Amino acid sequence: MNNRVFTVGTLIPGKIAPVRNSPTSTLVEKVEPKQRSNEIKTHFEKIIVVQGSNKFEISPSKGKLLDAALNQGKPINYKCRKGTCGQCTVQVQQGPGLSKPNEREQEKLGNEVNNGYRLACQAVIL
Numbered sequence: 001m002n003n004r005v006f007t008v009g010t011l012i013p014g015k016i017a018p019v020r021n022s023p024t025s026t027l028v029e030k031v032e033p034k035q036r037s038n039e040i041k042t043h044f045e046k047i048i049v050v051q052g053s054n055k056f057e058i059s060p061s062k063g064k065l066l067d068a069a070l071n072q073g074k075p076i077n078y079k080c081r082k083g084t085c086g087q088c089t090v091q092v093q094q095g096p097g098l099s100k101p102n103e104r105e106q107e108k109l110g111n112e113v114n115n116g117y118r119l120a121c122q123a124v125i126l
């Protein structure tokens with residue numbers, strides 16, 4: 001973690017002022033390496049699911065996995081949205097923050113829930 005000291009002079013675009021030791025005339029801001037934090041965020045926060053031959057990367061947003069996917073233009077197949085038809089079945093390859101399979105998923109998918117299969121209309125992003 002880097003601590004950078006900003007003075008009034010550093011606020012001028014394109015100009016970097018020397019660091020001063022006067023605490024009354026400086027602002028201290030913690031600066032994280034942006035690119036590195038974005039890489040980490042992208043790698044760990046995306047939900048990756050496979051449906052048939054299609055692979056979808058979904059950015060987490062609270063609510064149903066299916067709704068998040070559709071809102072982001074990821075065309076996951078679905079029909080009933082009630083957990084009965086199984087059309088929205090996906091295999092989760094990476095799914096941080098997903099709820100545990102509910103009763104409908106366990107009933108519809110059986111042992112496949114242990115292999116990462118979920119009903120996108122029932123899986124909730126927490």
Ligand code: FES
Nearest residue numbers: 079081083086121
């Ligand atoms: S849309 Fe029918 S089970 Fe999900």
